[in-house]
Amino acid sequence: xxxxxxxxxxxxxxxxxxxxxxxxxxxxxxxxxxxxxxxxxxxxxxxxxxxxxxxxxxxxxxxxxxxxxxxxxxxxxxxxxxxxxxxxxxxxxxxxxxxxxxxxxxxxxxxxxxxxxxxxxxxxxxxxxxxxxxxxxxxxxxxxxxxxxxxxxxxxxxxxxxxxxxxxxxxxxxxxxxxxxxxxxxxxxxxxxxxxxxxxxxxxxxxxxxxxxxxxxxxxxxxxxxxxxxxxxxxxxxxxxxxxxxxxxxxxxxxxxxxxxxxxxxxxxxxxxxxxxxxxxxxxxxxxxxxxxxxxxxxxxxxxxxxxxxxxxxxxxxxxxxxxxxxxxxxxxxxxxxxxxxxxxxxxxxxxxxxxxxxxxxxxxxxxxxxxxxxxxxxxxxxxxxxxxxxxxxxxxxxxxxxxxxxxxxxxxxxxxxxxxxxxxxxxxxxxxxxxxxxxxxxxxx
Numbered sequence: 189x190x191x192x193x194x195x196x197x198x199x200x201x202x203x204x205x206x207x208x209x210x211x212x213x214x215x216x217x218x219x220x221x222x223x224x225x226x227x228x229x230x231x232x233x234x235x236x237x238x239x240x241x242x243x244x245x246x247x248x249x250x251x252x253x254x255x256x257x258x259x260x261x262x263x264x265x266x267x268x269x270x271x272x273x274x275x276x277x278x279x280x281x282x283x284x285x286x287x288x289x290x291x292x293x294x295x296x297x298x299x300x301x302x303x304x305x306x307x308x309x310x311x312x313x314x315x316x317x318x319x320x321x322x323x324x325x326x327x328x329x330x331x332x333x334x335x336x337x338x339x340x341x342x343x344x345x346x347x348x349x350x351x352x353x354x355x356x357x358x359x360x361x362x363x364x365x366x367x368x369x370x371x372x373x374x375x376x377x378x379x380x381x382x383x384x385x386x387x388x389x390x391x392x393x394x395x396x397x398x399x400x401x402x403x404x405x406x407x408x409x410x411x412x413x414x415x416x417x418x419x420x421x422x423x424x425x426x427x428x429x430x431x432x433x434x435x436x437x438x439x440x441x442x443x444x445x446x447x448x449x450x451x452x453x454x455x456x457x458x459x460x461x462x463x464x465x466x467x468x469x470x471x472x473x474x475x476x477x478x479x480x481x482x483x484x485x486x487x488x489x490x491x492x493x494x495x496x497x498x499x500x501x502x503x504x505x506x507x508x509x510x511x512x513x514x515x516x517x518x519x520x521x522x523x524x525x526x527x528x529x530x531x532x533x534x535x536x537x538x539x540x541x542x543x544x545x546x547x548x549x550x551x552x553x554x555x556x557x558x559x560x561x562x563x564x565x566x567x568x569x570x571x572x573x574x575x576x577x578x579x580x581x582x583x584x585x586x587x588x589x590x591x592x593x594x595x596x597x598x599x600x601x602x603x604x605x606x607x608x609x610x611x612x613x614x615x616x617x618x619x620x621x622x623x624x625x626x627x628x629x630x631x632x633x634x
Contacts, residue, residue, distance in 0.1 A: 308328040308329050308330045308331075309328070309329045309330075309586060309587065309632045309633065310326055310327070310328055310329070310335065310632070310633045311326070311327045311328075311329055311584055311593055311606070311630050311631065311632045311633070312324050312325075312326060312347050312356060312630065312631050312632075312633060313325040313326075313327055313582065313595050313606055313623055313627055313629075313630045314340075314344040314345065314346070314347055314358065314582070314627065314628045314629045314630070315344070315604070315623060315624060315625030315626055315627050315628060316342070316343045316344065316362075316625055316626045316628055317624065317625040317626075318601075318626070321339055321340065321341055321342055322339075322340045322341055322342055322343060322344040322360065322362070322625065323337055323338070323339055323340065323344075323624060323625050324337065324338040324339075324340055324344065324347075324358070324369075325337050325623045325624065325625075326338070326374065327593075327606055327621060327623075327630075329586055329591060329593060329608070329632065330586075330591065330608075331618065332593075332606060332607075332608055332618060332619075332620075332621040333621070334621065334623065336374055337624075338369060338374055338375070338376065339376070340358050340360060340367045340369075340376060341358075341360030341362060341363040341365050341367055341379065342360055342361075342362025342363050343360060343361040343362030343363075343628070344358050344359070344360050344361075344367075344628060344629075345359050345360070345361045345390075345391055345628050345629060346358070346359045346391065346392055346393045346629055347359075347393070347629060347631045348393045348394050348395045348402060348631075349371070349395065349631070349633055349634050350395050350399045350417060351395070351397060351398075351399045351634065352399065352634065353371055353633050353634035354370070354371055354372065355368060355369065355370065355371060355417065356368075356369040356371055356633070357369075357393055357395060357402045357404075357415070357417075358393075359390045359391060359392070359393040359404055359405075360390065361389050361390060361391060364381065364382055364383030364389065364390055364408065365379050365380060365381055365382060365383075365390070366379070366380045366382055366390065366393065366402070366404055366415065367379050367380075368380065368420045371633055377420070378420045380415060380420060380421065380422060382404055382406055382413050382422065383406055383407075383408040383409070389405075389407040389408065390404050390405060390406055390407070391404075391405040391407065391434070391435055391436075391481075392404070392405045392434065392435055392436040392437035392438075392448075392449070392481075393405070393437060394437040394438055394439055394446070395417065396439060396443070396446075396461060397439055397443035398443070399417060400416070400417060400418070401414050401415060401416060401417060401423075402414075402415040402417055403415070403427075403437055403446060404437070405429075405433070405434040405435060405436075405437060405448070405450070406426075406434075407433070407434070409426070410428065410429050410432060410433065410434070411426040411427055411428050411429055411434070412426065412427040412429060412434055412437065412446075412448055413426055414426065414427075425464065427446075427448070427459055427464060429448055429450065429457060432450065433448070433449065433450020433479075434448045434449065434450040434457075435448075435449040435450035435479045435480055435481050436448070436449040436450070436479075436480045436481045436482050436483045436494070437449075437483075438483035438484070438485070438492075439461070440485055440489050440511075441485050441486075441487055441488070441489050442489060443461060444460065444461055444462070445458050445459065445460060445461060445467065445511075446458070446459045446460075446461050446464075447459075447480075447483050447492065448480075449478070449479055449480020449481065449483055449494060449496075450479050450480060454471060454472040454476055454477060454478050454479075455469050455470055455471045455472055455478060456469065456470050456478065456480045456483070456492075456494065456509060457469050458470070458511070468512065468514075470509050470513055470514060470515065470516060471514065471515050471516070472507060472515075472516050472519065473507070473515065473516050473518075473519035476505055476507070476516070476519050476521075477496055477503040477504070477505055478494055478496055478505065478507045478516060478519070479494075479496040479497070480494040480495075480496060480507075481494075481495060481496055481497050481526075481527075482494065482495040482526075482527075482528065482529035483529075484529055484530060484531040484538065485531070486531070486535050486563060487531075487534075487535040488535070489511060490510070490511075491508055491509065491510055491511075491517075491563070492508070492509045492510075492511065493506070493507065493508055493509075493529065493531075493538050493561075493563070494506070494507040494508075494509065494529075495526040495527065495528070495529035495540050496522075496525075496526055497525030497526055497527050497543070502521075502524065502545075503525075504521070504522035504524050504525035504526045504542065504543075505519055505520060505521045505522055505526065506519075506520045506521075506522060506526055506540060506561070507519050507520075522542045522545075524542060524543045524544065524545035525542065525543045526540055526541070526542045526543075527540075527541045527542065527543060527579075527580060527581045527582070527583070528540060528541040528580060528581065528582055528583025528584075528594065528630075529541075529583065530583050530584060530585045530592070531585075532585065532589050532611070533585070533587065533588070533589040534589060535563065536562075536563060536564075537560055537561065537562065537563065538560075538561040538563055539558070539559065539560060539561070539583060539585065539592055539611070540558075540559045540561060540583070541556065541557065541558055541559070541580035541581070541583050541594060541596075542556065542557050542559065542580075543556050543578065543579050543580070543581075544556045544578035544579065544599065556577050556578045556579055556580045556596065557580075558580060558583075558592070558594060558609060558614055560614060576594070576596070576603075576605070576607040576616065576620050577594065577596030577597055577598060577603075577605075577607070578596075578597070578598050578599045579596050579597050579598070579599075580594045580595070580596035581595060581596050581597075581627055581628055581629070582594065582595035582596065582627050582628065582629040582630035582631075583595075583630065584630045584631055584632050585611060585632075586632065587632070589611055590610070590611055590612075591608055591609070591610065591611055591617065592608070592609040592610075592611050592614070593606055593607070593608055593609075593630055593632075594606065594607050594609065594630075595623075595627035595628075595629070595630040596627055597626055597627060601626050603620075603622070604622070604623055604624070604625060604626055604627055605620040605621050605622045605623050605627075606620065606621045606623060606627070606630065607620040607621070
């Protein structure tokens, strides 16, 4: 179906009864094969106890890296690998001096070519391996083909690249760590312990537009930790997120603001990047569950869109937020959890994925879906009601905006893989590519 005709019709999601949020049911539907490991999402396969870490007796000053497997085959006892306690990561003070604004001459990273990669790009597919450490599968986008793998920590959830594409930072929920990958050698060069005790959840991660810092959510301390990318160590700076969260993290298109989803289980916090000072909080629509697992922006920064998955049955939703507003301007409940979210390069369309809906959420059971959303009219068009996966948990778009990549698996963890779709028609391209483990996310290297 052509996108122009599909978006002209005001197609709406089926009516959904969304119960009021009840924190007691969060995580109730978790399973070993579920995506999005964490306290508010289905549980990851490896808890701190399963990893051999006694979180009730661990000394906060001990080296949390002892509980993290040596995924590179080299010792993790590098003196530069400071733990959260050693580096002062729980200190809520700001840096000694303000961070230079985006575009400052002190930036370490050069901006990539606006066109991105040429021809076949390389996508990083993060997968959880039940009972074992995680794995990243390197996949070319045209044609879909595996070109390598990188072992990482348990339950890898998100990946963020430096602007020049030279490094990748992977948040590992099962270990409370971030792995640093040299994309030229495709090797893990360092593992950074973010949480204390080890095994506490880290989730969203984003690299600043100037490439100087990576920011990662730290649910153990309800804060955002800062990593200096020049040394790959934690700084003393943290951003407190109260009273709960955080989840997704993203920078505004102009690089001036850092957005953090998950405030009060129904809102998003904004911080200035230059001073890391709070700019306010936008609350979700009443009775909503705006976790903001994923956050994308219109190119002119006139609106942001958030996709929320949750362990709370039927609490997934899609939200639109106007910067500076006290309350979200639009809310559309999913019939179940929303997962992937990307913006078309020209800013005209948002693409999203949602999981197979349980019977409790709707009279009709929906397969996992790939959605195309007109950002001006907020029309919802399910142009592909029978995609390859019941759990389409990862979504990426090529720099030229022509191809979507969906990473996912079937019910019960069957047939994990990656499928390419035409971004205009949402028809699949070629055959799915089978991969190992249960996919959690996919992102294209700059």
